[in-house]
Amino acid sequence: MANFKLNINGKVREVDVDPQTPLLWVLRDHLQLFGTKYGCGVAQCGACTVHLDGTAVRACVLPISTIREKKITTIEGLSETTDHPLQKAWIEHDVPQCGYCQAGQIMSAAALLKDNPSPSDQDIDNAMQGNICRCGTYTRIKAAIKTAAKMS
Amino acid sequence: MSFIKTKVGRRSFLKNTSLAGGGIILGFNWLASCQSQPVEEIMAMPDAWFDINAYLKIGDNGLVTIMSPNPEFGQNVMTSMPMVVAEELDVDWKNVLVEQAPYNADMYGFQFTGGSRGMMSRWESLRMAGATARHMLKEAAAQKWQVPTREITTDAGKLYHKESGKSAGYGEMADAASKVAVPDEVKLKEIRDFKIIGHSQKNVEGKNIITGKPLFGMDYYKEGMKYAMVEHPPAFGMELKSFDASEAKAMPGIKDVFTIKAYPEDFVKGGFDTNAFPELIAIVGNSTWEVMQAKKKLKVEWEPFKTYEEKFDARGNTRSVTIPAGLESTENHLAMMTEYDKKPGKIVRKDGDPEAAFAKAAKVIERTYTAPYLAHNTMEPINTFAHVDNGKVFIAGPLQAPGFIEPAISASTGIPAEDIDIEMTRMGGGFGRRAYSHYMIEAALISQKMNAPIKLMYSREDDMTNGIYRPTYRATYRAAFDENNNLIGIHVKAGGVPESPLFADRFPAGAVENYLAEEWEIPSNISIGAFRAPRSNFMAGAEQSFLDEIAEIAGKDPIDFRLELLRKAKDNPVGKNNDYDADRYAGVLELVKEKADWGNKEANVYRGVSAYFCHRSYAAHVLDLVIEDKKPVVKKVTCAIDCGIVVNPDAAANMAEGGVVDGIGNALFGEMTFKEGVPQKKNFDRYRMIRMREAPKEIEVHFVKNEIAPTGMGEPPFPPIFGAVANALYKATGQRRYTQPFLGNNIDLEIKGTGS
Ligand code: FES
Numbered sequence: 080m081a082n083f084k085l086n087i088n089g090k091v092r093e094v095d096v097d098p099q100t101p102l103l104w105v106l107r108d109h110l111q112l113f114g115t116k117y118g119c120g121v122a123q124c125g126a127c128t129v130h131l132d133g134t135a136v137r138a139c140v141l142p143i144s145t146i147r148e149k150k151i152t153t154i155e156g157l158s159e160t161t162d163h164p165l166q167k168a169w170i171e172h173d174v175p176q177c178g179y180c181q182a183g184q185i186m187s188a189a190a191l192l193k194d195n196p197s198p199s200d201q202d203i204d205n206a207m208q209g210n211i212c213r214c215g216t217y218t219r220i221k222a223a224i225k226t227a228a229k230m231s
Numbered sequence: 232m233s234f235i236k237t238k239v240g241r242r243s244f245l246k247n248t249s250l251a252g253g254g255i256i257l258g259f260n261w262l263a264s265c266q267s268q269p270v271e272e273i274m275a276m277p278d279a280w281f282d283i284n285a286y287l288k289i290g291d292n293g294l295v296t297i298m299s300p301n302p303e304f305g306q307n308v309m310t311s312m313p314m315v316v317a318e319e320l321d322v323d324w325k326n327v328l329v330e331q332a333p334y335n336a337d338m339y340g341f342q343f344t345g346g347s348r349g350m351m352s353r354w355e356s357l358r359m360a361g362a363t364a365r366h367m368l369k370e371a372a373a374q375k376w377q378v379p380t381r382e383i384t385t386d387a388g389k390l391y392h393k394e395s396g397k398s399a400g401y402g403e404m405a406d407a408a409s410k411v412a413v414p415d416e417v418k419l420k421e422i423r424d425f426k427i428i429g430h431s432q433k434n435v436e437g438k439n440i441i442t443g444k445p446l447f448g449m450d451y452y453k454e455g456m457k458y459a460m461v462e463h464p465p466a467f468g469m470e471l472k473s474f475d476a477s478e479a480k481a482m483p484g485i486k487d488v489f490t491i492k493a494y495p496e497d498f499v500k501g502g503f504d505t506n507a508f509p510e511l512i513a514i515v516g517n518s519t520w521e522v523m524q525a526k527k528k529l530k531v532e533w534e535p536f537k538t539y540e541e542k543f544d545a546r547g548n549t550r551s552v553t554i555p556a557g558l559e560s561t562e563n564h565l566a567m568m569t570e571y572d573k574k575p576g577k578i579v580r581k582d583g584d585p586e587a588a589f590a591k592a593a594k595v596i597e598r599t600y601t602a603p604y605l606a607h608n609t610m611e612p613i614n615t616f617a618h619v620d621n622g623k624v625f626i627a628g629p630l631q632a633p634g635f636i637e638p639a640i641s642a643s644t645g646i647p648a649e650d651i652d653i654e655m656t657r658m659g660g661g662f663g664r665r666a667y668s669h670y671m672i673e674a675a676l677i678s679q680k681m682n683a684p685i686k687l688m689y690s691r692e693d694d695m696t697n698g699i700y701r702p703t704y705r706a707t708y709r710a711a712f713d714e715n716n717n718l719i720g721i722h723v724k725a726g727g728v729p730e731s732p733l734f735a736d737r738f739p740a741g742a743v744e745n746y747l748a749e750e751w752e753i754p755s756n757i758s759i760g761a762f763r764a765p766r767s768n769f770m771a772g773a774e775q776s777f778l779d780e781i782a783e784i785a786g787k788d789p790i791d792f793r794l795e796l797l798r799k800a801k802d803n804p805v806g807k808n809n810d811y812d813a814d815r816y817a818g819v820l821e822l823v824k825e826k827a828d829w830g831n832k833e834a835n836v837y838r839g840v841s842a843y844f845c846h847r848s849y850a851a852h853v854l855d856l857v858i859e860d861k862k863p864v865v866k867k868v869t870c871a872i873d874c875g876i877v878v879n880p881d882a883a884a885n886m887a888e889g890g891v892v893d894g895i896g897n898a899l900f901g902e903m904t905f906k907e908g909v910p911q912k913k914n915f916d917r918y919r920m921i922r923m924r925e926a927p928k929e930i931e932v933h934f935v936k937n938e939i940a941p942t943g944m945g946e947p948p949f950p951p952i953f954g955a956v957a958n959a960l961y962k963a964t965g966q967r968r969y970t971q972p973f974l975g976n977n978i979d980l981e982i983k984g985t986g987s
């Protein structure tokens with residue numbers, strides 16, 4: 080067990096956990112931030128995607144001890160009032176089916192748009208290839224990303 | 232004009248006191264997320280709610296809360312079912328709040344999501360719930376205004392009396408309406424007057440989903456709860472011999488390690504009480520991560536089990552099912568299927584004289600189709616919150632049918648059904664998997680033993696290797712032709728491990744003069760279960776690929792050829808019990824032909840067509856394939872669907888798109904294999920799922936417009952896409968594909984092209 084101070088969604092949160100604990104489980108079990116999902120635990124599905132200093136990472140394979148000062152953003156912290164262009168576009172295209180993968184999809188897409196405000200189809204494919212949607216909402220996800228790109 | 236007797240499900244109209252007074256029925260940690268729409272933008276929450284019936288309550292300010300009776304797993308019933316109630320209630324959709332109804336069979340009947348039955352089975356009762364409430368509001372207004380009820384009209388949540396110029400909002404009459412006697416009969420709206428049904432409404436949970444609200448069973452949390460996982464045998468055919476948990480128990484945060492048996496020894500199981508592994512080791516601790524680490528330290532000895540019997544209820548009688556011993560491998564399955572395929576099967580349908588037709592045929596073709604086991608891989612792994620306390624069981628988690636599992640929970644915990652409460656959380660996918668909710672018994676037993684609230688979770692590996700797979704299937708089709716290449720007979724022989732996929736009375740039965748259908752089954756200890764459009768999801772691909780070959784030999788366009796057969800099935804049906812409506816079937820083919828501009832042959836675009844009937848609906852797809860860097864790229868899929876009245880068109884389109892993507896993924900990549908009983912894929916690194924790059928670039932969904940009461944929607948678009956993929960791949964490569972997955976792990980394609 081060790082004590083960690085984390086910067087999550089602009090707030091400092093403290094936890095006392097095994098240093099090997101992946102960020103995903105710290106968020107879910109210790110901080111009750113449930114928006115970040117578990118899907119595979121081996122960086123294969125993207126359900127756990129969060130931002131670390133603005134870069135998309137898989138929280139399921141990120142030991143808490145490696146994070147240090149870096150700023151963590153989860154789906155709960157993506158926007159104050161659900162007004163991130165992606166969130167608006169997601170509603171416009173009514174993307175989700177079951178919804179379980181969607182937080183991870185949005186976080187991956189948000190990192191993409193930050194670096195590449197007008198991505199091509201191929202850029203989107205590349206950035207989103209690590210996010211599985213078992214329900215098969217890929218065409219809507221892609222359309223929503225394009226809509227969001229136009230908005231911002 | 233349609234009237235409906237309110238007697239159907241009259242109990243739903245008993246006053247439901249548990250919902251009175253603005254009570255929030257979702258659990259304690261759901262408060263923040265229970266409002267499905269941004270209410271503050273619309274109207275303040277009412278000071279008082281008045282229950283009109285089990286499906287709805289009206290606030291004193293006119294806000295309406297509508298209960299969605301069935302579990303939600305992404306098919307969007309939580310929006311579409313309340314839409315039906317709101318339509319008949321005649322209320323403005325923006326003044327509607329939606330809540331997941333509690334599990335209560337007395338009030339809501341069979342709360343089941345599966346078999347594409349949701350809208351089909353609830354259509355009448357949902358309409359009735361809204362219409363009854365509207366009638367009661369009118370009566371309340373009539374009494375107050377001292378005018379005849381029939382002179383009162385409604386519009387968008389308001390009551391009007393034209394003659395006197397009086398009007399009132401529903402909220403003002405809600406109290407009085409809740410006291411009006413439930414009418415015996417109510418008038419329903421004319422379909423042409425629908426204002427909500429047939430008009431796309433956004434997912435009521437959309438905002439909660441995209442902001443990461445705790446909607447799922449995985450997110451269920453209670454202060455002080457413990458985390459649990461289970462260890463199951465590494466192979467089918469194995470059971471627990473002994474284990475040493477001393478090291479695991481010594482790991483940080485671990486509370487206990489013990490064995491559980493989900494079903495009591497002599498329990499007579501219901502049809503959905505499948506569980507692969509009767510005895511499990513449970514590990515309980517303070518956090519998921521700690522439990523995961525301790526699980527690795529378990530020292531377990533497993534041993535092969537002996538053949539045993541399980542008792543199942545068969546409509547009041549007890550049926551014995553033999554679970555054979557043995558460690559099965561895919562290799563053996565394939566060899567045995569070849570063997571069974573050669574032997575005579577059980578004849579399930581015979582029209583005309585198929586033997587004679589094949590004997591005199593000028594040409595006979597024979598093709599064998601095979602498909603592997605598939606894992607459901609719901610995105611949200613199996614999990615459940617359970618708290619057994621004070622002689623009561625409380626469960627919250629993802630499941631498709633609480634009624635299926637309650638008897639077993641009761642038998643296992645020894646707690647009577649009336650003291651069991653099951654909260655249906657939003658499911659991160661189901662696809663059939665969560666109709667088998669043995670994990671809820673497991674969670675209840677763990678909580679009971681620990682005397683604490685617990686959350687049971689399967690890791691992805693545990694989930695993928697736990698069984699209840701889509702079975703492996705095989706079908707051999709033969710076709711007989713006369714000297715002019717006219718089709719004169721079809722013979723299908725199909726089977727699987729452990730069940731046959733055959734639907735003998737489906738198309739092309741009824742359209743072929745001489746027809747023979749046989750089936751066989753091979754017993755197995757690998758557990759199987761319903762998987763999105765069970766059996767159809769294999770048969771459609773086989774049948775529709777085979778018809779494509781027949782059309783080619785007959786020298787006919789594949790759509791025209793199918794239409795010709797359907798015309799025959801309509802005008803001159805062969806045999807009895809043909810299980811489809813030839814007109815509706817032809818309707819989707821004609822629609823897809825038009826919408827896909829089938830006659831237009833673009834260079835280097837390879838098109839495959841396929842159609843199927845299941846769950847009382849019809850779906851046809853045209854799939855356009857191009858080859859880029861030796862890889863197939865699905866450029867576009869055009870779908871035509873006849874599922875009767877479409878309640879929420881955009882959401883239904885989303886379902887169809889999902890079915891198409893799911894089908895393409897499984898046709899190209901989906902596969903679970905076994906070696907000595909051990910599932911060979913445990914996570915998404917080896918179990919290949921369709922990803923964005925492989926998904927179609929465009930999917931266009933068209934619905935046949937009619938006034939038929941809704942039929943299935945979640946499953947029907949899925950099966951035929953397998954055939955469309957196979958037929959398009961043939962066009963592109965000149966090679967027919969008979970064995971799924973068609974591509975497996977990255978096979979390069981040679982473009983030979985048979986022309987598009
Ligand atoms: S849970 Fe992290 S990538 Fe799947």
Ligand code: FES
Binds near residue numbers: 177179214215659
């Ligand atoms: S919406 Fe269900 S997994 Fe993506």
